[in-house]
Amino acid sequence: MYRQGCDGSILLDDTSTFIGEKNAGPNANSARGFEVIDAIKTQVEAACRATVSCADILALAARDGVNLLGGPNWSVPLGRKDSRTASQSAASANLPGPDSSLATLITMFGNKNLSPRDMTALSGAHTIGRSQCQFFRNRIYNETNINASFATLRQGTCPRSGGNTNLAPFDVQTADGFDNAYYQNLVGQRGLLHSDQELFNGGSQNALVQQYSNSPSQFSADFVTAMLKMGGLLPSSGTQTEVRLNCRRPN
Ligand code: HEM
CATH class of the missing domain: 1.10.420.10 (Peroxidase, domain 2)
Structure with a gap:
């Protein structure tokens, strides 16, 4: 899941200035398939440079994955921008774990305005x-x-x-x-x-x-x-964003 809004932050590799979300407890060894997003991004960049964000690619891939497995289809509003940083500690704090109680699940989704x-x-x-x-x-x-x-x-x-x-x-x-x-x-x-x-x-x-x-x-x-509600969560205002050229690192 996303933690600072849908900004592709989960796709960032660790750098010398921040530890990303990939290795946060709830994601480590669990969130995977990053190479699929890389392959899509390479083709999108070849067709149209610096225009489609990694966050939009992720939202579209989620929709297509659901649909290909027999689930519903929907139109994905586009125009998300990518973050320049990620926060391991925030990802750990904002994602519920598998031992969560109903009350915890309700509270943590509620924190993101999800009912x-x-x-x-x-x-x-x-x-x-x-x-x-x-x-x-x-x-x-x-x-x-x-x-x-x-x-x-x-x-x-x-x-x-x-x-x-x-x-x-x-x-x-x-x-x-x-x-x-x-x-x-x-x-x-x-x-x-x-x-x-x-x-x-x-x-x-x-x-x-x-x-x-x-x-x-x-x-x-x-x-x-x-x-649609979760996919519309935006990074808090004031955060710097961009269309990343490589989903694994800021430009
Ligand atoms: C309600 C709170 C949630 C908890 C506590 C939770 C927890 C987990 C856990 C522990 C796994 C297994 C990861 C692993 O073994 O590596 C998992 C997998 C998964 N989760 Fe959730 N999850 C939650 C909500 C969601 C939501 C909202 C979505 C998407 C809308 C989602 C989609 C998935 C998918 C697709 C997998 C399978 C990944 C795979 O097979 O590679 N989960 N989740």
Whole structure:
């Protein structure tokens, strides 16, 4: 996720003057695929120099990725600019971790003006992708609000000790399909992360999760609304911005 607004800051490599976000706890070894953005940027620069920001490329790639996996399509407002710096400490402080409670998730998204509904819809992105064992180990061995056969299944590739970086799909039904199965999983207590299952654990988001689990179109509509809101977060005024020529470093 972005932390200082959508300014491509996550794409910056560490430099001698700042430590970037790539190696902040919530992103280290997790945020990846930077070479894909580099390849796109190289082609865009060849066609039209210094015009399309890395932040816009990232927002478009997110939209296209969702759509290619069967999810909704939407138009992405463009014109974002790229930051000249990144902050590891702020990325660590502003991104919720996998052990977060519902209250923490609501507060941290709220800090970015994203409502609980936005947060619950955006979490549906966990209908695709993988998580490392170290982020769900405690859940599959020690939690009780988990389907027993699902816990056993996941324990198969996530041992009690070792195997920290072993991957498991978030969505046990359709791992690489962008659909509403994430919410069906939550209703069946098959959420992978503690933070996922928090959305359906008897709290304020239960009814909405239930609704998304029954209505793919409601989920798609709310996901798009929330992506537009998150994608519209701007860097705070006064920050210096530019169209970076290489997404990995300031010009
Ligand atoms: C609600 C708070 C959230 C928490 C606590 C959280 C946490 C995590 C964690 C721990 C992973 C696994 C990383 C790894 O194992 O390396 C992950 C993966 C992922 N997250 Fe989230 N996330 C949250 C919200 C979001 C949002 C809002 C989106 C996008 C809209 C998102 C999209 C993804 C995707 C696509 C992956 C899979 C990446 C891959 O397979 O390479 N997450 N998340």
